[in-house]
Amino acid sequence: MTGALLELPNAGVGLRAGGPADAVDGIQPAYVARPGSVAEVAAVLRATAAEGPSIVARGGGTKIGWGGPPRSAEVLLDLAELTGVLEHNPGDLVVRAEAGLPLAALQDRLAGSGQRLALDPPEAGATLGGVVATAASGPRRLRYGTPRDLLIGITVVLADGSVAHAGGKVVKNVAGYDLGKLFAGSFGTLGVVVETTWRLHPLPATAGVVLLPFDGPDAGGALVARIAGSQLVPAAVELDLPAATGGSGRLAVLFEGVGPAVRAQADAAAGLHPEATVDAEPPGWFGERPWADGRVGLQVSLAPAALPTLLHALAGVQREFGLAASVRGRALTGALEVSWPDTDAVPAGLDRLRRELLGCDGSVVVAAAPTARKHTLDVWGPSGDAMGLMRRVKAQFDPAGRLSPGRFVGGI
Amino acid sequence: MTIDVESLATRLRSVLGPAGVLTDPAQLRTYECDGLLAFRVTPAVVVLPETAAEVADVVRVCSDLGVPYVARGSGTGLSGGALPVADGVLIVLSRLRRFLDLDIANQQAVVEPGVINLWVTREAAPYGYYYAPDPSSQQVCSIGGNVAENSGGAHCLKYGFTANHVLGAEVVLPDGEVVHLGGAAPDHPGYDLLGAFVGSEGTLGIATSLRLRLVRLPEAVQTMLAGFHTVEDAAAATSDIIGAGVVPAAIEMMDALAIEAAEAAVHCNYPAGAGAVLVIELDGPRLEVEHQFGEVERICAARSAFETRIAADDAERALMWKGRKSAFAAVGRISPDYFVQDGVIPRTSLTAVLAEIGRLADERGLRVANVFHAGDGNLHPLVLYDDDVAGQAAAAEQVAGDILDVCIRYGGSITGEHGVGHDKAKHMAHQFSAADLDTMQLLRCAFDPRGLSNPGKIFPTPRLCGEAPGPRSGVHPLQAAGLAEVF
Numbered sequence: 001m002t003g004a005l006l007e008l009p010n011a012g013v014g015l016r017a018g019g020p021a022d023a024v025d026g027i028q029p030a031y032v033a034r035p036g037s038v039a040e041v042a043a044v045l046r047a048t049a050a051e052g053p054s055i056v057a058r059g060g061g062t063k064i065g066w067g068g069p070p071r072s073a074e075v076l077l078d079l080a081e082l083t084g085v086l087e088h089n090p091g092d093l094v095v096r097a098e099a100g101l102p103l104a105a106l107q108d109r110l111a112g113s114g115q116r117l118a119l120d121p122p123e124a125g126a127t128l129g130g131v132v133a134t135a136a137s138g139p140r141r142l143r144y145g146t147p148r149d150l151l152i153g154i155t156v157v158l159a160d161g162s163v164a165h166a167g168g169k170v171v172k173n174v175a176g177y178d179l180g181k182l183f184a185g186s187f188g189t190l191g192v193v194v195e196t197t198w199r200l201h202p203l204p205a206t207a208g209v210v211l212l213p214f215d216g217p218d219a220g221g222a223l224v225a226r227i228a229g230s231q232l233v234p235a236a237v238e239l240d241l242p243a244a245t246g247g248s249g250r251l252a253v254l255f256e257g258v259g260p261a262v263r264a265q266a267d268a269a270a271g272l273h274p275e276a277t278v279d280a281e282p283p284g285w286f287g288e289r290p291w292a293d294g295r296v297g298l299q300v301s302l303a304p305a306a307l308p309t310l311l312h313a314l315a316g317v318q319r320e321f322g323l324a325a326s327v328r329g330r331a332l333t334g335a336l337e338v339s340w341p342d343t344d345a346v347p348a349g350l351d352r353l354r355r356e357l358l359g360c361d362g363s364v365v366v367a368a369a370p371t372a373r374k375h376t377l378d379v380w381g382p383s384g385d386a387m388g389l390m391r392r393v394k395a396q397f398d399p400a401g402r403l404s405p406g407r408f409v410g411g412i
Numbered sequence: 413m414t415i416d417v418e419s420l421a422t423r424l425r426s427v428l429g430p431a432g433v434l435t436d437p438a439q440l441r442t443y444e445c446d447g448l449l450a451f452r453v454t455p456a457v458v459v460l461p462e463t464a465a466e467v468a469d470v471v472r473v474c475s476d477l478g479v480p481y482v483a484r485g486s487g488t489g490l491s492g493g494a495l496p497v498a499d500g501v502l503i504v505l506s507r508l509r510r511f512l513d514l515d516i517a518n519q520q521a522v523v524e525p526g527v528i529n530l531w532v533t534r535e536a537a538p539y540g541y542y543y544a545p546d547p548s549s550q551q552v553c554s555i556g557g558n559v560a561e562n563s564g565g566a567h568c569l570k571y572g573f574t575a576n577h578v579l580g581a582e583v584v585l586p587d588g589e590v591v592h593l594g595g596a597a598p599d600h601p602g603y604d605l606l607g608a609f610v611g612s613e614g615t616l617g618i619a620t621s622l623r624l625r626l627v628r629l630p631e632a633v634q635t636m637l638a639g640f641h642t643v644e645d646a647a648a649a650t651s652d653i654i655g656a657g658v659v660p661a662a663i664e665m666m667d668a669l670a671i672e673a674a675e676a677a678v679h680c681n682y683p684a685g686a687g688a689v690l691v692i693e694l695d696g697p698r699l700e701v702e703h704q705f706g707e708v709e710r711i712c713a714a715r716s717a718f719e720t721r722i723a724a725d726d727a728e729r730a731l732m733w734k735g736r737k738s739a740f741a742a743v744g745r746i747s748p749d750y751f752v753q754d755g756v757i758p759r760t761s762l763t764a765v766l767a768e769i770g771r772l773a774d775e776r777g778l779r780v781a782n783v784f785h786a787g788d789g790n791l792h793p794l795v796l797y798d799d800d801v802a803g804q805a806a807a808a809e810q811v812a813g814d815i816l817d818v819c820i821r822y823g824g825s826i827t828g829e830h831g832v833g834h835d836k837a838k839h840m841a842h843q844f845s846a847a848d849l850d851t852m853q854l855l856r857c858a859f860d861p862r863g864l865s866n867p868g869k870i871f872p873t874p875r876l877c878g879e880a881p882g883p884r885s886g887v888h889p890l891q892a893a894g895l896a897e898v899f
Contacts, residue, residue, distance in 0.1 A: 089758065090655070091651055091759065091760040092758040145572075148607050149572065162847045164850070164851035166844075166848065169823050170758060170788070170823070170824050172564055172573070172788040172790045172825075174828065174830075175836075175843055175844075176848070177611070177852040177855050177870075179608070179855070181608055182855065185599075186604075190603075202657030203657070204657075205657070229540075229628075231631040231697065257700050260700075261700035264697070301597040301598050301600065303596035305518045334518075334598050335598050362597060365599075380601045380602075383600065383601045383602040384591075384602075386605055390602050393603055396854040396857050409603075
């Protein structure tokens with residue numbers, strides 16, 4: 001595979017040998033290419049198309065450990081130099097930027113215009129491209145959705161080096177297929193995201209947070225249901241249930257907007273529990289993933305009202321397999337996150353959890369885990385009756401299967 | 413391509429029974445066009461399945477015989493997206509109109525594709541919920557059609573489009589396989605094929621049930637009608653409102669000609685002498701709405717609104733909206749014929765683009781009435797003409813097409829909510845490169861390698877699946893084989 005690749009520096013593309021720090025789930029790439037432009041990304045893919053080395057794209061590297069371990073990662077495509085903000089007309093509430101730009105850097109820049117991209121995944125250093133590729137989100141997805149909902153235009157480089165756009169730079173646009181949604185959460189298996197265009201929102205004038213305690217799965221579920229059925233319009237409702245508490249958790253309900261309305265909403269929310277407290281800022285745990293290095297991190301998705309089913313199921317898994325779960329997540333949306341200790345009981349516990357959640361359309365994806373553990377797990381779990389169709393999509397976009405092989409569902 | 417219509421009909425009758433299959437020419441002609449009357453094609457057969465299983469059976473028959481088919485909901489589409497294919501089957505889904513589930517705890521509803529948009533809100537409202545996407549045709553248009561077109565509406569400025577409100581779908585693929593995309597839970601492992609399916613205009617398959625998000629009815633709604641002397645002032649007020657950090661539920665604009673038409677048709681009593689009116693609606697928590705409404709009033713005054721009215725109750729609100737929602741049809745009162753255009757521009761280009769549209773119309777001696785979703789830059793210019801005057805129809809069509817090129821030049825889109833369909837396929841190559849279109853068609857090839865599902869829509873040229881991507885030259889093989897035309 002080396003011939004065409006080693007010519008790339010002559011065309012100005014940065015190239016070096018891979019090292020241990022470049023490894024993706026234990027697979028050390030032979031080379032790291034560091035293109036400086038969209039054209040150079042295209043050049044890398046085009047130049048290597050014939051020999052077909054496997055390619056794994058990386059942005060900030062904050063979620064490079066998510067997904068399945070790659071079967072192969074011969075070339076790491078480092079997008080850290082693609083950091084341009086290409087267009088931002090504040091009056092249109094739209095921004096177009098390159099994929100390697102850190103989300104935090106974009107937010108700093110937008111704040112100068114009183115605006116933000118309403119995505120808040122917690123990983124410091126995450127890039128726009130990485131956020132799209134992993135569909136990463138945070139607490140405010142309750143109000144604003146996930147990358148698929150705010151991404152209005154995308155530029156990608158395909159496996160053969162061709163550069164394609166979809167969407168545009170207007171929010172309302174139904175011309176052609178919405179490839180942005182297809183690429184959101186595709187883990188680099190369909191192409192390399194190089195530019196993204198986003199719908200923006202105004203920064204809220206004020207914020208207020210109400211902390212509501214609960215004791216046990218059913219009380220937690222009932223509290224969440226009362227918020228969902230109320231006239232409250234929170235920006236986020238985060239749940240925190242640390243493993244050590246034995247079932248006692250809390251909700252942080254975030255309101256954003258104009259001062260009087262935020263205060264009135266916060267007062268109303270505080271009325272839901274006698275021990276409620278009101279604060280101006282979210283607590284430190286707000287939006288943070290519950291797992292740390294060395295633990296097993298799960299992303300659980302289920303019908304929102306089935307939250308008690310999840311909490312009961314986790315308690316059952318703890319009793320039977322000794323896996324004490326810490327839970328965080330977006331309580332009103334059905335998107336939750338779980339941290340387990342890394343023990344040999346994880347595969348059986350995971351299998352049990354998946355079965356318990358079948359009745360509420362649930363799925364459990366292993367986001368983070370030590371590489372050795374990952375190899376003993378079905379990271380993505382079952383994906384339903386559209387798996388064959390997903391393979392056909394992959395085969396069309398990447399017929400040789402060279403883009404992030406093995407990282408995605410069903411071994412794609 | 414020729415097919416034996418009688419043997420096709422016989423196969424279809426074997427799955428639907430005789431009452432579900434129409435071949436009588438007079439009956440077929442009822443279905444020769446959708447809401448875009450300019451294009452008419454009589455299909456070989458029309459079928460009226462009543463269940464999801466029957467839809468799958470029909471698609472399997474089409475797949476077995478290699479016959480193209482087109483799905484149709486209520487037939488209100490404005491881009492010819494449900495235009496039949498001659499020698500093909502038109503699958504009418506209006507008998508699939510069962511409400512399958514109302515799941516208030518999860519704030520979701522499950523419906524069949526023939527269910528009418530407004531019915532969803534009607535079912536959910538007693539529980540305090542509604543279905544947010546509200547195309548102007550919502551009293552008659554179907555959810556299946558909304559999903560195919562990714563329909564918008566006045567309130568999508570704040571709440572998003574159909575794509576943001578569809579959580580799951582059961583889909584019959586073009587080979588008859590049935591798959592389930594999305595569902596009651598928010599994040600399913602795998603590609604977001606649901607996101608790609610919504611808005612694919614019937615080219616990737618047929619949805620036989622849809623799971624929809626329900627939204628809590630807002631605590632407060634306030635609606636204002638503001639009259640301005642000029643379109644420029646109204647556009648500036650719109651920009652100022654958005655710039656002030658207000659996200660209204662809707663901001664709709666009509667120009668003088670559109671106001672004249674609406675007055676003639678529905679007597680909505682808009683401010684006399686206005687060069688433009690804005691209908692501005694805010695909703696949400698009461699205090700937030702009150703605070704922001706005050707800000708909107710100040711902005712309108714600063715931008716020289718000469719009259720503002722605030723709806724005192726739902727009846728007054730309905731009257732304000734009536735003028736806007738009936739505007740397309742109302743134009744029939746002031747012109748014998750008209751084209752409805754749908755384009756999008758960045759909001760900040762509104763004034764410049766309207767001036768260009770005015771110039772285009774003047775050059776050809778025509779008038780254009782403008783009705784639009786000002787908040788998101790979605791224009792609906794109505795190009796007025798008289799078919800009895802020689803050359804006017806062609807001139808009007810030219811103006812309508814030129815308007816799309818203006819939209820593209822300003823960084824916008826050839827369609828914001830009506831879809832590409834048959835009508836705008838020829839404009840796709842102005843907005844997208846060959847590589848863009850080839851890449852989109854990779855998705856088509858994964859779903860429908862033989863191109864049987866709604867052929868001839870969206871893409872200016874078909875793609876033979878499996879051919880190497882990249883520039884093509886000479887006559888396309890499908891074209892040479894007489895299987896396709898270039899539009």
